Amino acid sequence: MLALGVAFSYTAGWLAPSRLSAQRIVDALQQNAGWHPGYRRNHAKGVCVSGYFESNGAAAAYSVARVFAQGRTPVIGRLAIPGGNPAAPDDSSPVRSLALRFDLPGGEQWRTGMNNMPVFVVATPQAFYEQLLAARPDPATHKPDPARLAAFFAAHPETGPFLAWAKTTRPSASFATQSYYGLDAFYFIDAAGRKHPVRWRVAPETADHTDAPAGPPSKDDLTDDLDRRLAQGPLRWHLLVTLGAPEDPTNDATRVWPAERPTIDAGTLVIEHAQDQASGPCRDVNYDPTVLPHGIAISDDPLLAARASAYADSYRRRTGEEAHVPGSAPAADATKASQP
Amino acid sequence: MNTHPAFHPLARVLHWTMAVLILAMLFIGVGMVSTVSSKHTWLLAIHKPLGIAILVLAIIRLGVRLRFRAPPLPADMPASMQWVAHASHWVLYALMFAMPLIGWAMLSAGGYPVTILHGWPLPPLVPAHGALFGWLRLAHGVLAYVFFLAILGHMGAALYHGLIRRDDVLPSMSFPRREPSPPQMSDAPATTQASAVGTALPEQPPEAQPAGDPASPGQGDAG
Numbered sequence: 352m353l354a355l356g357v358a359f360s361y362t363a364g365w366l367a368p369s370r371l372s373a374q375r376i377v378d379a380l381q382q383n384a385g386w387h388p389g390y391r392r393n394h395a396k397g398v399c400v401s402g403y404f405e406s407n408g409a410a411a412a413y414s415v416a417r418v419f420a421q422g423r424t425p426v427i428g429r430l431a432i433p434g435g436n437p438a439a440p441d442d443s444s445p446v447r448s449l450a451l452r453f454d455l456p457g458g459e460q461w462r463t464g465m466n467n468m469p470v471f472v473v474a475t476p477q478a479f480y481e482q483l484l485a486a487r488p489d490p491a492t493h494k495p496d497p498a499r500l501a502a503f504f505a506a507h508p509e510t511g512p513f514l515a516w517a518k519t520t521r522p523s524a525s526f527a528t529q530s531y532y533g534l535d536a537f538y539f540i541d542a543a544g545r546k547h548p549v550r551w552r553v554a555p556e557t558a559d560h561t562d563a564p565a566g567p568p569s570k571d572d573l574t575d576d577l578d579r580r581l582a583q584g585p586l587r588w589h590l591l592v593t594l595g596a597p598e599d600p601t602n603d604a605t606r607v608w609p610a611e612r613p614t615i616d617a618g619t620l621v622i623e624h625a626q627d628q629a630s631g632p633c634r635d636v637n638y639d640p641t642v643l644p645h646g647i648a649i650s651d652d653p654l655l656a657a658r659a660s661a662y663a664d665s666y667r668r669r670t671g672e673e674a675h676v677p678g679s680a681p682a683a684d685a686t687k688a689s690q691p
Numbered sequence: 692m693n694t695h696p697a698f699h700p701l702a703r704v705l706h707w708t709m710a711v712l713i714l715a716m717l718f719i720g721v722g723m724v725s726t727v728s729s730k731h732t733w734l735l736a737i738h739k740p741l742g743i744a745i746l747v748l749a750i751i752r753l754g755v756r757l758r759f760r761a762p763p764l765p766a767d768m769p770a771s772m773q774w775v776a777h778a779s780h781w782v783l784y785a786l787m788f789a790m791p792l793i794g795w796a797m798l799s800a801g802g803y804p805v806t807i808l809h810g811w812p813l814p815p816l817v818p819a820h821g822a823l824f825g826w827l828r829l830a831h832g833v834l835a836y837v838f839f840l841a842i843l844g845h846m847g848a849a850l851y852h853g854l855i856r857r858d859d860v861l862p863s864m865s866f867p868r869r870e871p872s873p874p875q876m877s878d879a880p881a882t883t884q885a886s887a888v889g890t891a892l893p894e895q896p897p898e899a900q901p902a903g904d905p906a907s908p909g910q911g912d913a914g
Contacts, residue, residue, distance in 0.1 A: 355714075363722070657731075660725075673822045
């Protein structure tokens with residue numbers, strides 16, 4: 352019985368507080384951004400969008416997922432910027448994200464969380480956690496210490512492709528003009544049961560004419576822009592699926608696949624409406640990228656399980672805060688940004 | 692027959708099968724919410740269908756428990772101990788049903804597909820509602836710890852019956868004794884007393900006895 356109790360505690364991680372867990376990742380996010388009850392612990396600032404995906408049937412040869420049969424699938428999405436601060440100014444980062452939940456017939460779902468960069472910063476959950484620690488704001492300046500960040504990036508050469516992207520990318524003034532990349536590799540499974548390594552992205556039909564905001568950027572440029580554009584009509588993106596070759600890495604989100612890999616245009620994502628995230632249909636959706644329909648499967652990318660686990664913990668916390676369940680407020684010291 | 696009172700063989704098979712499954716389930720659950728490794732994915736993939744399997748087994752088990760009377764507790768057990776035995780079995784039965792149902796309802800409230808067979812999710816038990824998810828998620832976690840502690844207590848009680856009291860309780864759920872053998876001579880009076888207790892406890896509603904697995908506190912659930 353004692354052995355059972357010890358084994359249980361070990362499994363729960365209570366005996367190894369230094370082991371990386373979903374809770375530690377979410378704690379780190381929360382410490383960096385402060386405690387904002389009810390909000391996501393990352394990509395806290397965003398807006399709900401809704402519409403549909405119009406499949407043209409082209410991907411159906413590679414995946415039996417019902418979303419790829421010709422026809423429409425309703426979509427509940429969310430456009431957001433990174434970080435755990437729901438009041439962050441829109442130009443605080445060049446990163447924008449689009450998360451989607453496709454509601455397939457029969458109750459199946461396909462959830463995906465995409466960013467506007469073709470590669471992720473790091474390849475592993477451990478490196479992501481170290482990056483969070485390196486980016487922790489200094490209590491004096493309220494900004495990350497540049498030296499610590501530089502040391503982190505120097506110690507992690509896999510961040511090179513992301514840094515190159517970040518250096519050349521200005522924060523866009525519109526969500527509509529961005530491509531959003533699924534980042535992780537997945538498998539499509541065809542009718543014969545064959546697995547095809549894939550990566551997907553959505554590419555905008557909206558041309559990017561003026562990326563730089565006209566005057567000084569206002570705090571909520573992106574939602575204002577989105578509302579303005581949607582008032583004129585729906586926004587469209589093409590769902591592009593790249594087929595990987597056997598030698599392409601499926602376990603490393605920091606590396607792009609060669610440009611010559613074949614890409615299928617699987618159909619059009621049509622966004623018709625935007626709604627405030629506090630009352631919109633995306634509020635209670637956890638965009639866990641491992642929620643997949645039959646016909647799509649996760650790859651060996653180690654980020655996927657970590658995203659699923661950490662998103663679940665963020666979701667547990669914010670829904671608990673929404674419901675005011677006992678224990679939903681963190682300990683006092685966790686609510687303030689502090690040095691590790 | 693000289694067989695000592697024991698649980699029906701089907702009840703015993705169900706008990707031990709479920710003991711293994713439920714313990715595995717608790718370890719899977721507590722492990723998967725912590726880990727960020729690829730274990731998270733496959734543990735979650737086991738957790739959901741296994742939870743439904745346990746729910747189905749619990750329904751069968753309750754039927755078996757109602758159909759075949761559980762052996763009475765030894766008559767020389769103090770009343771307070773008997774009460775704890777009965778109550779703890781009620782708690783264990785309640786948790787066997789509550790945990791899978793709360794898990795299922797929780798995923799429904801979170802708007803997740805409840806995937807058991809790939810491609811054919813179970814219908815939602817409750818409508819999608821974030822705050823409801825918050826409550827159910829808390830309940831699922833807290834009750835998992837309660838379940839684990841109840842099982843530890845149950846095992847402790849079984850060992851107490853088996854090693855210290857050396858009564859018929861542990862064998863009634865494991866390998867029932869065929870004949871009263873010399874070391875168990877003391878059981879003989881116990882058995883008669885036990886049956887006396889069976890009749891002396893008419894206040895126990897018939898449906899309650901089975902459901903609570905009352906007689907089994909020690910009885911077997913040697914766990």
